[in-house]
Amino acid sequence: MIFLSEEITVPGEFLTVEEEFSAGKNTFEDQEGNIYSAKVGIKEFNQNEREVSVKEKKHVSLIEAGSIITAQVSLVKDSVVVLSVLKTEKNGKEQVSNFPVVQLMISKVAREHIMNLRDEFKVGDVIKAKVIKVNKFGIDVTTAFPELGVIKAFCSKCRGSLSLFNKTLKCAKCGSIEKRKLSSEFK
Numbered sequence: 077m078i079f080l081s082e083e084i085t086v087p088g089e090f091l092t093v094e095e096e097f098s099a100g101k102n103t104f105e106d107q108e109g110n111i112y113s114a115k116v117g118i119k120e121f122n123q124n125e126r127e128v129s130v131k132e133k134k135h136v137s138l139i140e141a142g143s144i145i146t147a148q149v150s151l152v153k154d155s156v157v158v159l160s161v162l163k164t165e166k167n168g169k170e171q172v173s174n175f176p177v178v179q180l181m182i183s184k185v186a187r188e189h190i191m192n193l194r195d196e197f198k199v200g201d202v203i204k205a206k207v208i209k210v211n212k213f214g215i216d217v218t219t220a221f222p223e224l225g226v227i228k229a230f231c232s233k234c235r236g237s238l239s240l241f242n243k244t245l246k247c248a249k250c251g252s253i254e255k256r257k258l259s260s261e262f263k
């Protein structure tokens with residue numbers, strides 16, 4: 077029996093240990109006996125052969141410079157916003173990200189100098205950001221273009237949805253007025 081997990085795996089993702097399975101096609105093993113994926117694809121755990129392999133998905137590509145991510149703000153610190161990636165795409169084609177968590181540095185938020193990051197993003201906001209660089213340590217993103225930034229925001233007082241009234245960002249529920257680094261695609 078071959079157990080197919082529908083979850084897409086990405087290069088460098090930990091799969092299992094050699095005590096459990098041997099390293100099959102499109103996988104590699106380190107000196108400690110940990111087995112990792114070597115390709116973008118679907119994990120296959122062959123229970124009879126006790127072998128793990130990756131069925132390559134060639135039409136799915138990996139996140140790269142120029143990709144657009146849709147992500148949710150999970151933490152706002154003094155100089156960095158921590159984002160959970162929801163979706164990755166480039167030229168309308170869906171991609172996968174090998175980093176589920178991405179950091180947006182204060183210097184990459186806008187062209188102008190940002191005084192307080194907590195005025196620009198709040199936990200729970202959904203944002204669009206562009207990938208500048210991908211390396212083995214992580215992904216650098218920017219929101220310093222008009223179409224990038226917050227596309228959906230929630231009131232910091234009552235969690236109601238925020239809407240634009242003329243150019244003022246306001247909570248329809250409690251009337252609180254807030255500020256964000258808004259995308260021109262904000263709805």
Ligand SMILES: [Zn+2]
Pocket residue numbers: 231232233234235236247248249250251252
């Ligand atoms: Zn409110």
